[in-house]
Amino acid sequence: MPEALLRFEFLQHAVLAILLGSVACGLIGGLLFVNRLSSLSGGISHAVFGGLGLSLLAGIPPLAGASAASIIAALLLGFISARARSRSEAAIAAVWSIGMSLGLIFVSLAPGYRGDLMGYLFGSVLAVPAADLVLTGAVDAAALAFVLLFYRRILCVSFDPEYGATRGIGAGALYTAFLCLTGLSVVVLMRSVGLVMVIALLTIPAASARLLTHRLPVMMALACCFSAVSGLAGLYASWELDLPAGACIVLASAALFGCISAGRALSSRRNRGGLPAGPRP
Amino acid sequence: MTAPVVRLRGVTFGYGPGRPALDGVDFEVSDGDYVAVIGPNGGGKTTLLKVILGLRTPWSGTVEVFGGPPAAARGRIGYVPQWSGASLDFPATALDVVMMGLPPKTGGRAARAIALDRMADMGIAGLAGIHAGSLSGGQRQKVYVARALAGAPDLLLLDEPAASVDPAGQGGLYELLARLNEKVTIVLVTHDVGAVSGQVRSIACLNSEMVSHGGTLDTEALWKAYGCPVDLVSHGTPHRVLEAGAHGGCGHA
Numbered sequence: 001m002p003e004a005l006l007r008f009e010f011l012q013h014a015v016l017a018i019l020l021g022s023v024a025c026g027l028i029g030g031l032l033f034v035n036r037l038s039s040l041s042g043g044i045s046h047a048v049f050g051g052l053g054l055s056l057l058a059g060i061p062p063l064a065g066a067s068a069a070s071i072i073a074a075l076l077l078g079f080i081s082a083r084a085r086s087r088s089e090a091a092i093a094a095v096w097s098i099g100m101s102l103g104l105i106f107v108s109l110a111p112g113y114r115g116d117l118m119g120y121l122f123g124s125v126l127a128v129p130a131a132d133l134v135l136t137g138a139v140d141a142a143a144l145a146f147v148l149l150f151y152r153r154i155l156c157v158s159f160d161p162e163y164g165a166t167r168g169i170g171a172g173a174l175y176t177a178f179l180c181l182t183g184l185s186v187v188v189l190m191r192s193v194g195l196v197m198v199i200a201l202l203t204i205p206a207a208s209a210r211l212l213t214h215r216l217p218v219m220m221a222l223a224c225c226f227s228a229v230s231g232l233a234g235l236y237a238s239w240e241l242d243l244p245a246g247a248c249i250v251l252a253s254a255a256l257f258g259c260i261s262a263g264r265a266l267s268s269r270r271n272r273g274g275l276p277a278g279p280r281p
Numbered sequence: 282m283t284a285p286v287v288r289l290r291g292v293t294f295g296y297g298p299g300r301p302a303l304d305g306v307d308f309e310v311s312d313g314d315y316v317a318v319i320g321p322n323g324g325g326k327t328t329l330l331k332v333i334l335g336l337r338t339p340w341s342g343t344v345e346v347f348g349g350p351p352a353a354a355r356g357r358i359g360y361v362p363q364w365s366g367a368s369l370d371f372p373a374t375a376l377d378v379v380m381m382g383l384p385p386k387t388g389g390r391a392a393r394a395i396a397l398d399r400m401a402d403m404g405i406a407g408l409a410g411i412h413a414g415s416l417s418g419g420q421r422q423k424v425y426v427a428r429a430l431a432g433a434p435d436l437l438l439l440d441e442p443a444a445s446v447d448p449a450g451q452g453g454l455y456e457l458l459a460r461l462n463e464k465v466t467i468v469l470v471t472h473d474v475g476a477v478s479g480q481v482r483s484i485a486c487l488n489s490e491m492v493s494h495g496g497t498l499d500t501e502a503l504w505k506a507y508g509c510p511v512d513l514v515s516h517g518t519p520h521r522v523l524e525a526g527a528h529g530g531c532g533h534a
Contacts, residue, residue, distance in 0.1 A: 214412035
């Protein structure tokens with residue numbers, strides 16, 4: 001693979017897409033994880049399919065349709081969650097399935113064969129154009145600026161929204177900005193692993209990182225690293241074994257989570273003097 | 282004559298139609314006061330604090346804090362909630378939590394130094410790097426008190442701050458509050474009137490409506506607030522139920 005990496009531009013784009021995407025995975029995925037909103041990214045990603053279908057039908061650029069659909073879905077879900085948090089799971093499920101249904105209908109109405117649709121659904125990291133890399137970099141920059149500028153406010157309202165309100169921290173504006181960034185992250189990550197599996201990239205690296213630290217900034221940094229490592233490992237496995245890249249990336253991420261979990265369990269067992277879980281005698 | 286720090290006039294608020302948690306409440310807290318608010322569970326004590334904080338908008342009546350709307354006074358109020366909505370799994374250290382009490386614009390190093398000072402005041406400086414979710418209930422409560430003090434408030438609202446704190450810790454907490462009261466106005470929601478009766482300047486009895494508020498505790502008002510005969514004992518000592526029977530579950534304040 002190293003020689004191929006030097007020879008083929010598409011492979012260089014794939015590596016860049018993974019490395020750039022891992023920043024969004026770590027930052028936005030970390031915030032989704034601590035706010036227990038990981039399923040929201042699944043709802044948004046499936047709603048994006050509706051936007052993709054509409055863009056194919058209307059003949060507009062797919063990324064434009066996907067971006068618009070992701071932001072509309074994110075804001076809609078945020079609006080419902082803010083007003084009836086207990087019903088947010090139902091709202092996510094509804095947006096999830098309605099988005100897919102609309103997408104299927106629009107695609108069936110669109111003229112001609114749409115072979116590239118599979119790439120959006122299941123990922124096509126080996127076919128990422130340079131324009132997508134620029135968009136990914138822009139989303140990374142926005143996510144990084146959001147976290148750096150508002151870190152203390154984000155930490156406070158994520159930890160306890162009501163206490164944040166007593167400090168005059170407007171959770172509404174922060175939440176809206178965060179949801180828009182989540183929607184855009186879904187769009188830039190769909191090229192790597194596809195809309196169907198993007199929820200994994202926004203959840204598993206953050207969950208792996210949480211096993212190793214109890215500080216949010218460290219967790220987000222580790223999640224970026226884990227996302228990059230599992231992305232590159234998945235790409236390598238895909239290249240060598242001639243398997244779908246998106247699926248290999250998700251499985252590499254899951255394998256890393258499994259290794260860290262096992263390491264943690266072994267470490268806990270050793271700290272208890274080799275005794276099984278439970279109180280010491 | 283200076284305006285009261287807190288002034289509620291005819292405040293009515295509830296969480297559902299027809300059953301107000303606060304019903305026409307008049308309540309004033311003067312500058313430098315130290316008020317204990319007592320009353321039965323569901324009597325509206327926590328709601329009263331949330332109305333003062335501007336977290337709940339009354340159905341009717343007016344609320345003024347430092348002479349203006351509550352939202353304008355938030356930077357001057359420190360708040361210790363009874364229950365935090367925070368998940369125990371949230372990745373934050375005790376120091377991170379205390380720093381949340383500071384204005385967001387306070388610089389990182391300065392914020393850290395102030396937060397560590399407040400933790401030292403509470404005797405919990407050694408917990409700074411510990412995961413907040415792994416602290417005991419009493420330790421976590423002290424962290425929340427340190428967080429409320431971090432912003433150097435002029436008004437401190439505490440909702441049962443000693444509920445999970447051991448007797449020695451409670452003594453230290455009440456001594457600290459008494460010292461703070463030299464500079465800070467305090468409203469303390471508590472069931473433990475026996476423990477704070479020697480510290481506070483006035484006691485308010487609340488059971489949806491303000492039953493009484495003054496410098497001395499009127500036993501009849503207390504009985505009226507709780508809806509049954511009660512005696513004042515400190516937590517940690519045996520309860521003394523004056524009359525059992527129809528008033529099951531009621532016995533001490």
